[in-house]
Amino acid sequence: MKMNRLSQPPLPPGLLSEAVDWAITSRRSIRAFLPTPVPVQVIEEILNVARFCATGVNMQPWHVHVVTGKVKDDLSRAIAHVDNDPSMSTQLADAYEYYPRKWTAPFIDRRRKVGWELYGLLGIEKGDKQRMHEQHGRNYRFFDASVGLIFTMSRVLQEGSLLDYGMFLQNVMTAARGRGLDTCPQAAFLKYHQVISDVLKIPSDQMLVCGMSLGYADETRAENTLVTEREPVSAFTTFHHNNKETTA
Template structure:
């Protein structure tokens, strides 16, 4: 696509509605249909995402796409470790994604989305076995036919994580424009050594996160979850020009 091309020949309000729809309907889907996603479609999505902004055009992203037997083998390897408390306890995160100490309102939002999901699935508080099983579905990509892993060269710093966020969002929005859904997953990061081994990722690459890509299963109750968002006036402050006083 020509990056200098004029906007599509649609009325402005229609164009904005389409873009807004793609953004607002992006959700973390936790049950996918087995319907295949052609490689050409994945490449088309990545071609759009590659135009994302990055500081001085560093383009720090690197993507590893898994499907078929490669995805199955990796899922099985991760699940074996996840189901072994001794092996799982030996894993270390490659970087700090979450805070070491949670405070309100962040801990409240985290708890709510967790209990809302478990409530839909009928998982009672304290049912650790079912909680573990549900969390473990991350490692089968929630049934999605395509998995993606995103890495960052270790020489890069905090700014590149900002760039990466824009890249990931662009990818997910491009997927929505094609009727696809995604689930970005930090749950994979503690298995970075296993993933690196299976995919021959060099040591100088840091695993940022994983992602599931496919068609949402409309009949799965977990996909009815719509997480709440704060209204604009709760996180926005408008600073109007201050009039000079005499």
């Protein structure tokens, strides 16, 4: 599909804004998928759209590994083998520091809230470490989605390229919504970057950025009813006008 970046909008302004806003706001982290396959053509369409995100001096730092079928199953088994063995998993470190070294409010509060809301939907009680581990381990099966995406970038790049990458990932998820698909971006894979590199034969000069599940949501599953809260604009915006600061 050839993209014309100077073409006119396909919808009237009102409908266009509704469609774009819907694709963005309806995106949620889905944690249970149907086994329904996603055609390769659709995956290519999504990536074809996503590549048009902003990127500093047009560096385009992304590289995508699409895993399906036996390769996806092999990758999931390889990670689970290590994840289920504390003697191996505790020796590993994330590919880079995604989360803060020291959690403080309000970030720790938001993290705890979404965690306990998810566990509550699944009937996992506080202190049930085995069920927590099992639920977390579903990450490595891509939550049973038919498609797994592994994102890498060159190690010569710096933190700024992660900003570009975030915009690329958002485009992937938004384009997926426009095609009736759902996603779950996953930092959980960072700890197993070496296992992933070994299975997929990713060169050592490539750094793992994250993984992502892609497919059709299983709407019957309780975990997919989770809708996380977002702070209002007034909580994170300051307008500067006439030398005076005002909030939204």
